[in-house]
Amino acid sequence: MKEFFKVTDLKQVLKYAADFPCVETEEIPLHETSGRILATEIVSDINLPDFMRSTMDGYAVRAQSTFGASEGTPAYLNLKGSVDMGTVPSFTVKAGEAAGIPTGGMLPDGTDSVVMVEHAEAIDDVTIEVYRSVAPGQHVIEVGEDIKKGEIILSVGRKLRSQETGLLAAFGKEFVKVYRRPVIGIISTGDEVVPITDIPVMGQIRDINTYTLSGLVKEAGGIPVSFGIVRDDFDDLFEKSSAALAQTDMVLISGGSSVGMRDFTTEVLSSLPDSGILAHGISISPGKPTILAKAGNKAFWGLPGHVVSAMVVFAIIVRPFIEQIGGLSPQHEKRPKLTAFLSRNISSAQGRVDFVRIRLIRKDGVLWAEPVLGKSGLINTMVKADGMIEIGINTEGLDKGTEVEVIAL
Amino acid sequence: MKEFFKVTDLKQVLKYAADFPCVETEEIPLHETSGRILATEIVSDINLPDFMRSTMDGYAVRAQSTFGASEGTPAYLNLKGSVDMGTVPSFTVKAGEAAGIPTGGMLPDGTDSVVMVEHAEAIDDVTIEVYRSVAPGQHVIEVGEDIKKGEIILSVGRKLRSQETGLLAAFGKEFVKVYRRPVIGIISTGDEVVPITDIPVMGQIRDINTYTLSGLVKEAGGIPVSFGIVRDDFDDLFEKSSAALAQTDMVLISGGSSVGMRDFTTEVLSSLPDSGILAHGISISPGKPTILAKAGNKAFWGLPGHVVSAMVVFAIIVRPFIEQIGGLSPQHEKRPKLTAFLSRNISSAQGRVDFVRIRLIRKDGVLWAEPVLGKSGLINTMVKADGMIEIGINTEGLDKGTEVEVIAL
16 A cells, blocks of 8 residues: 555645735725725724704604693794705704704704604694603714714624725725735646637547636635646646746646646645745545645645545635635635535545535425535536535544534535 | 605515616627626537647557556557647557547547656657556546537527636637627716715815715626706706606616605606506615606606615616616626625614615634715715625514625625
């Protein structure tokens, strides 16, 4: 029995991510920030809102003027005027008085609450009847109630969603400093691989991995750059690898699952300037024949040729590296996962972490994870899958009915 | 008590989505398909793979030649040659013979399985010892095992992930017919709203909604087009609305929560050519003062001005409409939701569907949904939220510990 790999533990490999530096930052227009990673702390320089606003159409009052009011014994208030949107009211309101106010309008001096228009009625041009009492602060947004001046509103490393973009709009941030998207080079290898525009002859297959990996890189927030297909040849691979390394932040070589190609990949990774191999084989399945090297301060991956293996390694290992160099703060990405119940027993080998493709099925109100069977060379198994589940390194398998966390695919 | 809205039931409003036609289709390069909606059925025109492939480095054999082989009593086979990647082997292999084969290599005629290189040893240039028996079909991918010729591999309306892109690559689809992204016009209204580049004076606020809604439109697969801010003026709003309607597939007016502005919006929606109001008020909270009109064959929305209300209405109602006109098949989007346990009691009014912002907290291994309190004018409550939960129309509230489904935000 030969042993080809001195495999590295999955957890150890993931720790190497911290060895790679973040990409630089850039200023981009606010409307392009969705999904990007914030590279600067945002501190509030104003109170939001900066004035007391009404949350309802109605009448701005001093709350005490309404105390005890009911349908049977309404409070009668003198109409002092009407608030125009977007302007400062030119009058003040005293006890026993009220002012018409639209939703979003600024409360006049002297008022602390708003009576909803549904709970009042104008008797004539200068008097209203109020049928319900309000408490101070009712139906208003106080100064600084959304955000207080001086508050840290967003921290470095946060992924910006639509609401964060909206918050930045509220503070007038026309341009925002974010990490630029990491550029990821992709090289396909193998004498049997042909461009997708070719009609493969017997023994050949089209280049699936470049397209699959490019899609995954985009989903991870990166920019994929394809360097095409390299034959099983040291010089070609070395040249393409050097070019990719010079032009990108990280390189993924896929293929080379055959011994010869694997040897080339290892040799090339060792021959690059200032390089060292960090892991040659990782204790996961599928995906064991994965190589991680460091060239200068960039990560350089030899991914398995089987498309499923390459996708699993990407989802579990490469993606966290891309997020790390892309500036994403890990604390912001620890999002909880969907759970489901395993629909059948699964066996697993100890000493490695297994990732099993599953399809989600709802039956009698219960969500089941049903394993999608098939070899790691079959892309159709990924097309049928909704996600993956992890079987721990010290587990011999999982029983039907076990609750499992689903890694989305 | 006045009643401003004759509210429409949420389910009824969602049913209107089917009244709006899909956008046209377009052909795009394969590498741009990630996240797009397929507009054509894809039928396999080849077997995938088209030849029997090895999944391991090793020796291609006729399985019966290895029956009974073990470490103690190895089988001795004559080496017939070696398979080169990407080519058709020029020899056949008979009983008692073997051929070296790399992972992904084509099996020579006469073989049906592969002995892993770990389970064999070359004695000399023409003979190998085999220590384990293999079964027919072992360590090979059969012809058509991934996809059979003539199989429907992807159907219309499917959202394309990386693996679907990879599958299309395997079939040489350099260009793919997808629905074009729906173009969504966004108009902000209100005399108090100023562009984000302005410094608001007292009584004014910056235009948050245009940015928030633009982000949400992108996440929903659409292309947002901003038509700026319109003052509370019928003619201006009519003109901008007409322009937006002519240039886009759907229009979102936000703001106009005040009675006056709401009246303008209703009037404008009624005055547009070939238009009718489908819903004026929807039985949800927040988001009740939402207007849906049909102008020609396009949906035209009057969304609440409060940013949280507008986001909730978008997530729950507008997004399904965008997906519908964008060609997404509903069966492909019924993805299960994360569940969590409610951290405290929540009360709710009957007769409407309530959406409560929540933050997810893991404590003692249990995932809790903790309500984020705050008025619907406070964007910070959305920034703090991980999701929302729904409280049904006939429910008075939910008890602490209830298991709830989380709508991601």
